[in-house]
Amino acid sequence: MNPAWSYQGNPALGKAGAAWFLVSKHAKVDDPLQHPGTGLIAFASFGFSPETPAVFEVPRFLFGRDDRGSWLTVAYQAHAPTPELAASLRAEALAWRDAAKASRQPPRTPIPVHAPKQTGRTAYEENVAAAVAAIQAGEAQKIVMARRVEYSLKGEPDPQEISSRLAELLGEKYPSCWIFSIGGLVGATPEMLLEARDNRAHARVLAGTASPGENINLLESRKNLHEHEVAVASVTEPLDALEVELQTAGPYLLNLPNLTHLATDVSLVIPPHKTLFYLLEAIHPTAAVGGLPRRAAVEFIKSHEPSRGRYAGPVGWVDARGGGQLALALRCAQVEKRSLVAWAGAGIMADSDPETEFAETEAKLAPIRDCLEID
Numbered sequence: 001m002n003p004a005w006s007y008q009g010n011p012a013l014g015k016a017g018a019a020w021f022l023v024s025k026h027a028k029v030d031d032p033l034q035h036p037g038t039g040l041i042a043f044a045s046f047g048f049s050p051e052t053p054a055v056f057e058v059p060r061f062l063f064g065r066d067d068r069g070s071w072l073t074v075a076y077q078a079h080a081p082t083p084e085l086a087a088s089l090r091a092e093a094l095a096w097r098d099a100a101k102a103s104r105q106p107p108r109t110p111i112p113v114h115a116p117k118q119t120g121r122t123a124y125e126e127n128v129a130a131a132v133a134a135i136q137a138g139e140a141q142k143i144v145m146a147r148r149v150e151y152s153l154k155g156e157p158d159p160q161e162i163s164s165r166l167a168e169l170l171g172e173k174y175p176s177c178w179i180f181s182i183g184g185l186v187g188a189t190p191e192m193l194l195e196a197r198d199n200r201a202h203a204r205v206l207a208g209t210a211s212p213g214e215n216i217n218l219l220e221s222r223k224n225l226h227e228h229e230v231a232v233a234s235v236t237e238p239l240d241a242l243e244v245e246l247q248t249a250g251p252y253l254l255n256l257p258n259l260t261h262l263a264t265d266v267s268l269v270i271p272p273h274k275t276l277f278y279l280l281e282a283i284h285p286t287a288a289v290g291g292l293p294r295r296a297a298v299e300f301i302k303s304h305e306p307s308r309g310r311y312a313g314p315v316g317w318v319d320a321r322g323g324g325q326l327a328l329a330l331r332c333a334q335v336e337k338r339s340l341v342a343w344a345g346a347g348i349m350a351d352s353d354p355e356t357e358f359a360e361t362e363a364k365l366a367p368i369r370d371c372l373e374i375d
């Protein structure tokens with residue numbers, strides 16, 4: 001279904017924010033509920049780097065639900081909106097909802113795929129060794145290296161159905177994570193880049209990981225604590241430079257079904273007349289997915305990895321009141337016509353071991369792998 005509004009091209013986050021500000025300012029919004037998720041909403045998924053085209057759009061119809069109830073939002077563009085037009089769109093939306101309810105309850109059974117042709121293990125371990133060498137040579141302090149794994153889908157897949165099924169399965173298996181499905185990128189992420197409501201925002205920074213069977217106490221591991229500190233500083237330092245008032249709480253242990261992370265919460269006050277996008281542009285990519293210094297790490301990533309697409313980019317939704325949630329697109333896969341492309345990465349420091357880092361990416365692929373039936 002065509003969106004009511006979409007941003008074309010590959011915007012820098014600040015530009016996307018400016019476009020959204022204009023749309024929000026000029027839109028006529030009738031929203032009797034006025035709570036998070038109601039009113040004018042856009043779904044957004046940006047690339048890890050600005051060369052990747054973003055998906056940023058207002059759906060024509062949106063069915064929302066929270067613990068207070070459910071609602072329907074209809075969005076449209078018209079020069080001279082009339083009550084008749086609104087009524088006919090509402091009728092169309094309800095018919096669409098009923099048809100969707102009747103036809104497709106995605107089965108909650110694993111998605112059949114072929115085993116990947118290659119794990120990419122050797123290439124990944126070589127990349128990690130190269131990153132360690134670059135760090136030891138003083139080119140950077142931390143570089144996050146990621147790998148992509150492609151599963152081909154069996155049978156005659158319907159990408160829309162695969163996306164809904166993957167989102168359902170992830171929601172069931174990873175209830176404490178943020179589930180997203182935007183433009184075929186589907187995942188269950190534990191990391192919140194920035195969520196905003198009124199003039200307050202909040203981030204959850206993750207870095208430092210213990211995989212199952214790895215017998216370490218992250219809160220006593222110098223390597224992991226240092227890796228974590230670097231990631232937290234990559235969020236707080238740019239915000240301090242913008243004179244944003246902030247507080248941090250952490251590190252603490254975040255236990256997930258597949259692994260444990262070191263986590264720090266950052267709370268901040270959004271400066272007057274500034275938006276979520278303005279702050280995002282200052283911190284993305286954080287050292288949780290890029291590295292330190294940011295520019296050197298991103299250059300290294302670009303010269304050693306294929307394009308990450310929208311993996312490790314901001315993903316979520318924004319409203320017209322300056323609120324929203326933009327998480328980091330991790331633990332996710334891009335659904336293509338005949339394949340599913342999953343990504344996972346790990347933060348590399350001077351003393352990282354390629355085999356251990358590979359094992360960590362395997363653990364980070366678990367959420368996607370848990371939803372597949374691999375032959």
Ligand SMILES: C=C(O[C@@H]1C=C(C(=O)O)C=C[C@H]1O)C(=O)O
Nearest residue numbers: 206207208209288344345346347
């Ligand atoms: C890069 C990923 O995860 C990030 C890297 C982490 C680490 O290296 O310890 C931990 C959490 C995430 O910030 C990923 O899941 O692909």
